[in-house]
Amino acid sequence: MAADSFDRRIIDQLRIDGRRSFGEIGRYVGLSEAAVRSRYNRLRKLGIVQVVGMPDATRLGEVEAHVSIRVRGVTVASVARQLSAHPEVKFVGAALGAYDLVLDVRCADNEHLSTFVHETVRRIRGIERLETVMVLEILEDSYLWAGFRDAVDRQN
Structure with missing residues (x-):
């Protein structure tokens, strides 16, 4: 059901x-x-x-980034499995469009993020292209269904 x-x-x-x-x-x-x-x-x-x-990484002093990945020569699932094994990776989603995978990554600081992306992620076989977008501040973080927003707003 x-x-x-x-x-x-x-x-x-x-x-x-x-x-x-x-x-x-x-x-x-x-x-x-x-x-x-x-x-x-x-x-x-x-x-x-x-x-x-659900922690707010920026308020905790951590660094959060969204990483988009294009995969070639291997299965998307195999790359996703390898990425999922890392504690920095909080979300992995298969995507349609310019990229095959999207990730949410959380690291202790900028140096940790840089090391993770350059020395860990980029070394995974099959990653053809990678784009990282760093989150500076969370301005909205709502996962509510649009049809229920009015009711939710009235309660708060």
């Missing part, structure tokens, strides 16, 4: 505050606490939702 509008609203409530109780979420979305708990457990078991702490 795919996620329905109630599931999406539950997920949005968890995105606002992952510690919010099922009862409180139920009041916002129009379901009972038990129904929210059941849906949450189903979504978690299906791998659709995971509640975790």
Whole structure:
């Protein structure tokens, strides 16, 4: 079963505050606490939702970058697996367009980022082209479904 509008609203409530109780979420979305708990457990078991702490790297003094990679001569999956093995890599996504992979990378400082990109990433066989964009400041970090933004704004 795919996620329905109630599931999406539950997920949005968890995105606002992952510690919010099922009862409180139920009041916002129009379901009972038990129904929210059941849906949450189903979504978690299906791998659709995971509640975790999301740090703001720039406020922690760390460096965050987005890396786009074009792969040639090997499978995209093989490069993705190698990249995923590094703790600096927080997200790997297959892409369509000019690049085959997009990464979110978090490093301790500029030197660490430079070393990681030049001495680790560039040495992976099959990487033909790489572009790195460094994040200077996070201005917006919202993963809410557009249809629910108005309701979320009213709650905050």
